[in-house]
Amino acid sequence: MDTAVASIRQTSVEHILAATEPVFAKHGFEGATMAQLAAAAGLPKANLHYYFGTKEGLYRAVLEGILALWLDDAAEWIVPERHPAEGFAGYVRAKMTHSRERPDASRIFADELLRGAPHIMMYLGIELRNRVTELAAVIEGWTARGLMDAVHPVHLLFNIWAMTQTYADFDVQIRAVLGKVSIDDAEFAVATETVVALVLKGCGVRPSEGRLP
Amino acid sequence: MDTAVASIRQTSVEHILAATEPVFAKHGFEGATMAQLAAAAGLPKANLHYYFGTKEGLYRAVLEGILALWLDDAAEWIVPERHPAEGFAGYVRAKMTHSRERPDASRIFADELLRGAPHIMMYLGIELRNRVTELAAVIEGWTARGLMDAVHPVHLLFNIWAMTQTYADFDVQIRAVLGKVSIDDAEFAVATETVVALVLKGCGVRPSEGRLP
């Protein structure tokens, strides 16, 4: 089962998941067709049905890989041991890096939310909600220690997600308004530091002076 | 032509546009079917084809109504005559009100961007881009007059749009995380003032003291 040797099944499954992610990102679950998905994987449609049963089964498998990726950034940066200046800046930069390197993952998640989250309602209401409760406690702790202003921690998180993910989800609008065919590294760095500054100054985060109290 | 008497055509067109907006918001352009759209309007499919020709024709008509709505808020609030404390707060509150009252419009626009803006590329690159250039000049003027910090004006606008529209587009996530079936007025007011504070403090906007210099 869990040997280091990649079984044919495992290899095929991983190949199909990676190859079909851009198709779901481009067309959404409803818009993507099995013919497109199969063509992207370089396989006949029947093979996708063999491994995932239905189009929805394939989509759920793609989604689950994305959700696992999603929760990790916050757990690394929004922790009591850090000063909020470091924690928020690190978190925003990590999210922005994800928006740059895995925009398709962000778009699939955005599409799922836009449709009313028909496939991940339980994840939102239980797993994500629990994580947010933990993060909110850390942020309130920072405020209690006088390291930043009192800001509604949950709405702050919603806004950090919104700002960072807009650079993946609505990338086409950003490129059109900036008049650029693609967003280069320098422009993306400007965007990242604009968001970092908005969050740090917007929350009245005191400057980090070495160790925490 | 332009009389005050509503022609049958005009009445039907407006009815269909209003009735189908929620369907496009829920399923997107590709996901919505003519059968669903017709059912929402309480008409046979053939009637929709009679007035709009194709599904795409209907969708474009819905989109155009939304775009017209979209550009007005900024032109009212982000103007040189206002102090940025008043301008940004008013703009954010206006956008938040739109997210609360016309969430379907925001979602249709979000879906269009997520798909790569196949129907409104020209609007983004020309009309919206020109408007943004004007708004950026106003914001830079505020900075030059010492009323706020130097913030990249275009990225600031991207982030204001992201924060305000997330309350329409990703409303399902917000409700799930907050554990509420619907967002009540009090919660929405908290959200609004959280965004207002993030923008004003984040941009280092000086307090408004009566008249402008």
Add this chain to the structure above:
DNA sequence: GTCTATATAGCGATAGAC
């Protein structure tokens, strides 16, 4: 496990009676 060929259902769009 792989792939061709096909079954069945639903799609956008239209013809033509009213």
Add this chain to the structure above:
DNA sequence: GTCTATCGCTATATAGAC
């Protein structure tokens, strides 16, 4: 202007040879 019936096509899914 309205509506029923239906065309032609493409969708998801599967049967069955290899």
